[in-house]
Each structure stands twice: as C-alpha cells, then as structure tokens.
Amino acid sequence: MIYLKNYIGGELVGPVNNEHIDNYDPSRGQVYSQIPDSTKEDVDKAVEAAEKAFPLWSGLSKSERSDYMIKIANIIESRLDEFAAAESLDNGKPVSLASHVDIPRGVSNLKFFATAILHYASESHYMEGVGVNYTLRKPIGVVGCISPWNLPLYLFTWKIAPALAAGNCVVAKPSEITPMTAFMLSEVCKEAGLPEGVLNIVHGLGHKVGDAITRNPRIKAISFTGGTTTGETIAGIAAPMFKKLSLELGGKNPNIIFADCDFDKALSTTMRSSFANQGQICLCGSRIFIERPIYEKFKEAFVAKTARAKVSYPSDPEAKLGAVVSKPHMEKVLSYIELAKEEGGTVLTGGEQVVLEGEYASGYYIRPTIIEGLDYQCRTNQEEIFGPVVTITPFDTEEEVLTMANSTQYGLAATVWTENLTRAHRVADELHSGIVWVNSWLVRDLRTPFGGVKSSGVGREGGFEALRFFTEPKNVFIKS
Numbered sequence: 024m025i026y027l028k029n030y031i032g033g034e035l036v037g038p039v040n041n042e043h044i045d046n047y048d049p050s051r052g053q054v055y056s057q058i059p060d061s062t063k064e065d066v067d068k069a070v071e072a073a074e075k076a077f078p079l080w081s082g083l084s085k086s087e088r089s090d091y092m093i094k095i096a097n098i099i100e101s102r103l104d105e106f107a108a109a110e111s112l113d114n115g116k117p118v119s120l121a122s123h124v125d126i127p128r129g130v131s132n133l134k135f136f137a138t139a140i141l142h143y144a145s146e147s148h149y150m151e152g153v154g155v156n157y158t159l160r161k162p163i164g165v166v167g168c169i170s171p172w173n174l175p176l177y178l179f180t181w182k183i184a185p186a187l188a189a190g191n192c193v194v195a196k197p198s199e200i201t202p203m204t205a206f207m208l209s210e211v212c213k214e215a216g217l218p219e220g221v222l223n224i225v226h227g228l229g230h231k232v233g234d235a236i237t238r239n240p241r242i243k244a245i246s247f248t249g250g251t252t253t254g255e256t257i258a259g260i261a262a263p264m265f266k267k268l269s270l271e272l273g274g275k276n277p278n279i280i281f282a283d284c285d286f287d288k289a290l291s292t293t294m295r296s297s298f299a300n301q302g303q304i305c306l307c308g309s310r311i312f313i314e315r316p317i318y319e320k321f322k323e324a325f326v327a328k329t330a331r332a333k334v335s336y337p338s339d340p341e342a343k344l345g346a347v348v349s350k351p352h353m354e355k356v357l358s359y360i361e362l363a364k365e366e367g368g369t370v371l372t373g374g375e376q377v378v379l380e381g382e383y384a385s386g387y388y389i390r391p392t393i394i395e396g397l398d399y400q401c402r403t404n405q406e407e408i409f410g411p412v413v414t415i416t417p418f419d420t421e422e423e424v425l426t427m428a429n430s431t432q433y434g435l436a437a438t439v440w441t442e443n444l445t446r447a448h449r450v451a452d453e454l455h456s457g458i459v460w461v462n463s464w465l466v467r468d469l470r471t472p473f474g475g476v477k478s479s480g481v482g483r484e485g486g487f488e489a490l491r492f493f494t495e496p497k498n499v500f501i502k503s
C-alpha cells in the first residue's frame with residue numbers, strides 16, 4: 024500500500040492525527056493508496072510555514088523565481104510517462120489522454136507563468152502638468168488554491184503557477200479523489216530545491232482541509248475550481264472576511280451546429296467535446312443543438328460514431344473512454360440517465376454501465392450516451408451531469424437556439440459551428456458565456472481570459488488576469 028504525505032515546510036510529513044483515507048483506482052474499483060485525512064492542525068502548520076517563507080520568496084527577483092519554476096517543469100517533463108501513468112491510474116482516464124493533454128499542460132502552465140512574470144509590467148498614468156501615478160503590483164502573501172479531480176495536475180498547476188510566479192507562498196489542496204500527481208509534484212519541488220514553505224500541499228477532505236484553508240484569516244486570497252455549490256459555500260465564508268476570490272465553477276455548455284457548418288469537422292469535434300475525459304471536463308458541450316435541415320443526418324452519423332467508441336481500461340491504446348472517477352460519481356451519472364428517461368427522453372445509444380472483464384470487472388465505466396426528445400428546460404438539460412451524457416435538440420431559428428442556449432444558470436463555454444462569418448460573430452456576441460469557440464473546441468491560448476459568467480464563476484484565470492488576481496495593486500502619485 025502506498026501512503027501519500029503532506030508537503031509542509033519543505034518536508035513530506037504524515038497528518039498530525041495519523042488518520043488516512045482510502046484512494047481508489049477507478050479502473051479496477053479497488054483501493055490502491057492511502058492519503059492523509061488532514062485537519063485544521065495540518066493547514067495551520069502549512070500556513071505557518073508559508074508565512075515564514077514569504078519574505079524570502081517575495082524578495083527573490085522575478086527571474087530567480089522563474090528559474091525554480093522552470094526547473095520544476097523540466098523535471099516533470101523528463102518524467103512525463105511516469106506522471107501520465109499515475110494520473111491515469113488515479114483518475115481512470117486513458118493513458119493516452121494523460122500523456123497528450125494533462126501532463127504536458129501541467130508543464131506548460133508552469134513554464135507559461137514562469138516566463139509571463141518576466142514580461143508583466145505595472146501601469147503608470149501621467150497627468151500633464153500635475154504629476155505621475157505609478158502602480159506597484161505586490162504579492163498578496165499566503166494564498167489558498169483548491170482544485171478538483173477531473174484534470175488533476177493540469178488544474179492544480181494552473182493555480183499554483185501564477186500564485187508562485189507573482190511572489191506568493193501557497194497552501195494548496197488537490198481533490199482527495201485524485202491526489203497522486205500533486206504528491207509527485209511535492210517530491211519534484213524537493214528535488215528542484217524549492218525553498219521550504221513556498222509551496223505547501225495538504226491532502227484531505229474538502230469539508231476539513233478545504234474548509235480550514237477557506238476560514239484561515241492569514242490566507243488572504245482563495246483560488247478555487249470545482250462545483251457551483253462548493254463555490255457558494257466558499258464564497259459565503261470568505262467574502263465576509265474580505266478575501267480575494269477567484270471561482271471557476273460548473274457548466275452546462277451549449278454546442279450549436281448550424282446547417283451550413285463543415286459537417287465532418289463538426290461531427291468529429293463534437294465527439295471530443297461530448298466525451299473527452301468521459302465528459303468530465305467543465306468545457307464539454309453537453310447540450311447539442313442542431314439546425315433542423317441537418318438534424319437527422321447529424322444524429323445518424325453521431326450515434327453511429329458514438330456506438331463505436333471503445334470504452335476500456337485506461338492503458339488500452341484503443342480506449343476512447345476510460346473509467347469515470349468514482350463509484351458515487353458513476354451512480355450520479357447513471358441516475359441522470361434514468362431521470363432523462365422519466366422526463367420523456369429517448370436514449371439513442373449508451374445509457375448503461377459497462378462491465379469489463381477480469382481485473383477491471385469492478386471498474387466504473389459508462390457507455391457514451393446520447394439522448395433526444397427532451398425539453399430544453401427540463402432538469403436533464405439544466406443541471407450539470409459531468410459525465411459521458413449529451414442531449415441533442417433540433418432548432419429552426421437563431422433566436423430560438425439562443426433562447427435555449429442561454430436558458431441555464433451556467434455560462435462557462437459555448438461552441439458554434441457555421442461557415443457564415445457574420446452569423447458566427449453575431450451568435451458569439453449574443454451567447455451568455457465566458458468563452459466561445461467557433462468551428463473548434465478546447466483550443467487554448469494561455470494568455471486569454473478563462474472563466475465563466477452567471478453561476479459558472481467569478482473572475483478570470485489565465486495570462487495577466489491571473490497575475491493581477493495574485494497581486495495587490497498600490498497606486499503611488501508623485502507631484503511634478
């Protein structure tokens with residue numbers, strides 16, 4: 024049995040209470056490691072270590088901090104296969120996905136912010152004949168980063184990297200469901216010689232560790248990615264304490280396919296935007312709206328392709344979908360399929376658990392599922408399912424599809440397929456969404472603002488937005 028440890032003050036240490044939680048391999052449905060069931064006491068120690076490290080870390084030059092981060096990124100890159108295998112084992116995703124997306128992106132996040140900070144200039148505002156204002160951007164101090172299980176290292180580094188680059192010290196919590204690569208990152212930080220206490224990683228449950236991070240008055244900012252309900256809880260605690268808050272929350276993204284689209288491109292990308300990572304990406308397009316003239320043709324081709332997509336154990340090179348992350352999550356997704364049927368939906372393909380053979384017989388697999396015949400306002404079309412389940416709905420006019428697309432409480436991302444440039448601009452403008460992809464999906468430029476509107480979040484990550492979040496501006500005026 025592998026025992027993971029917390030990373031506090033530069034050391035790998037067990038939790039104060041010596042209690043542990045089971046960590047499951049979702050592809051086999053078996054416990055394969057134990058993680059610290061940490062408490063407030065562990066968080067307090069981490070905060071103390073971070074506070075102690077802050078003068079040194081914030082006092083280093085930007086290029087010195089950048090060098091440490093590049094070193095960490097390079098070590099992860101040199102161990103890419105090992106990290107990808109660990110991510111896949113912990114999360115259930117195909118190894119090919121972890122090695123092409125998750126781990127390379129974790130490396131890019133570190134490199135991107137390690138270099139972005141070198142190009143980050145503060146503002147100045149000159150007043151003719153009066154004087155000049157210049158704005159200092161100071162690190163905040165100790166900040167908290169809390170991340171989910173769907174893209175473990177990818178989202179963990181997306182927060183930690185800008186926080187560290189800006190000169191903060193961090194107390195971070197990965198999801199207790201997928202802690203492995205965060206643990207490996209702590210080993211890499213030791214190897215890279217990151218000064219002790221600069222980054223602290225405390226493993227454990229959300230309502231214990233996450234809550235303690237949120238409530239700690241010495242943590243001045245919280246960057247959180249996860250569900251909307253958890254975001255609400257965190258905001259309720261942190262807002263009255265006047266903490267800076269960045270909340271990246273749930274989505275129920277529309278994928279709008281007009282009849283004049285490039286059919287083959289729309290079809291193949293819709294396969295990915297529906298089922299990549301078993302549909303467990305906040306950006307997946309789970310509500311697919313198809314213009315009526317191509318509805319039947321698209322439906323037939325999409326259903327046929329989906330029915331052929333292989334659901335298999337993560338190391339199977341043929342696997343298009345692996346396991347979903349946990350048994351409770353599998354049960355939740357399956358319950359939504361039942362709900363869809365109760366709401367009058369027809370399952371065109373999938374709709375059931377897949378039981379593999381041999382050592383994978385107890386794993387958590389779901390066949391990719393397409394449902395039609397549902398009203399756009401029903402629960403299946405309004406609530407986030409976060410699994411390999413999509414609905415398809417025909418539409419006749421732009422106005423109608425915009426009403427349906429904008430009808431949920433969420434507003435994270437949207438996809439539009441059309442060869443009509445004017446319409447692309449018009450629809451992109453009308454969508455209530457933080458991100459719109461036209462004739463593409465999940466093309467990411469790390470410089471762009473990332474985040475959602477409505478219940479999908481508050482604030483933006485990415486590029487200089489993230490560096491602004493992790494710094495406090497101070498304006499200085501000098502009279503001329």
Ligand code: NDP
Nearest residue numbers: 170171172198199229233234249250253271272273274305
């Ligand atoms: P959760 O909200 O359940 O958990 C996210 C993180 O918060 C975990 O580390 C969790 O800990 C922790 N947490 C749970 N309760 C608390 C609490 N009371 N106080 C502080 N921290 C807490 O989300 P999931 O992990 O289930 O992730 C899926 C969700 O994340 C989906 O809604 C998805 O849309 C969203 N997401 C959003 C993205 C975006 O960029 N907008 C990107 C990716 C996902 P633990 O799990 O260890 O209990």
